[in-house]
Amino acid sequence: MVSGIVAGRLAIVTGAGSGIGRATCQVLSREGATVIAADKNYAAAEQTIKSHAALASGFNDAGDHSALELDVSDSKSVKHAVQKTLEQYKAPPTIVVNCAGITRDNWLLKLSEEDYSRVQDVNLKGTFLVMQAFAQAMADKGKPGSIVNISSIVAKYGNIGQTNYASSKAGVIAMTQSAAKELGKFNIRVNAVLPGFTETPIVETVPEKVMHQMIKMIPLGRMGQPSEIAEVITFLSSDKSSFVTGAAVDVTGGF
Numbered sequence: 001m002v003s004g005i006v007a008g009r010l011a012i013v014t015g016a017g018s019g020i021g022r023a024t025c026q027v028l029s030r031e032g033a034t035v036i037a038a039d040k041n042y043a044a045a046e047q048t049i050k051s052h053a054a055l056a057s058g059f060n061d062a063g064d065h066s067a068l069e070l071d072v073s074d075s076k077s078v079k080h081a082v083q084k085t086l087e088q089y090k091a092p093p094t095i096v097v098n099c100a101g102i103t104r105d106n107w108l109l110k111l112s113e114e115d116y117s118r119v120q121d122v123n124l125k126g127t128f129l130v131m132q133a134f135a136q137a138m139a140d141k142g143k144p145g146s147i148v149n150i151s152s153i154v155a156k157y158g159n160i161g162q163t164n165y166a167s168s169k170a171g172v173i174a175m176t177q178s179a180a181k182e183l184g185k186f187n188i189r190v191n192a193v194l195p196g197f198t199e200t201p202i203v204e205t206v207p208e209k210v211m212h213q214m215i216k217m218i219p220l221g222r223m224g225q226p227s228e229i230a231e232v233i234t235f236l237s238s239d240k241s242s243f244v245t246g247a248a249v250d251v252t253g254g255f
């Protein structure tokens, strides 16, 4: 018998092949959920399920976990993911975590239209497509649920070299708040998490000098770990946060 704050729930996590998405799969599973790890890189998503199961690093072995190839920026791929999930589990996930995200950093004056659009397509449109498709599936089945969208602290303050990324993440907050207002009547909660600097591959492109400066501005004096973001995501996914919707929660070490 699996116990935990999301025991018996089916969860889908996008961007599950790495970083925060992978850690979220791990914590959701530890807390009793069956996890669908979705990523555009199927092998990485599969690794999330396999490596953690093999290492027994908190993954529950009761759930029928699975990996799924999903490009969140492609509506056909998202529709296919809903279909596949319904076929396999006979019910929609009632936890949806939008972790997939990319950066294409450059100075505003040098940023190409292509790099601007790609970031918007994955981070903002991708969140929209996944949220719309899976909320529809929940509403169709009359299932209450929780959607957690990963924004970023730079959505609030901006960041050098990230006009594309910061604006996409600010959009995620506004989208979350609007969706929360619309989906409340279906008992579907929608919240955003705003991570600060977190040790994952996405920050590997930040120059060391810049990273040093950043860390100086974090009151806790260090970067976050993916698991520290995942714990908050899991709380917002669970009924422990049953009266929280439309919120944007900073998880930044005080940055």
Ligand code: NAP
Binding pocket: 014, 015, 016, 017, 018, 019, 020, 021, 038, 039, 040, 041, 044, 070, 071, 072, 073, 098, 099, 100, 101, 102, 122, 126, 150, 151, 152, 153, 194, 195, 196, 197, 198, 199, 200, 201, 202, 203
């Ligand atoms: P990560 O380690 O790079 O993980 C992101 C995952 O998303 C990767 O597996 C990536 O695959 C996948 N992905 C990219 N495009 C996709 C698409 N179109 N469809 C499906 N999956 C896709 O980054 P992370 O740090 O864990 O980031 C997770 C989320 O947190 C992102 O939304 C990010 O913006 C946000 N965030 C991170 C930080 C931080 O400091 N780490 C801070 C604030 C917010 P590939 O590797 O193959 O591209």
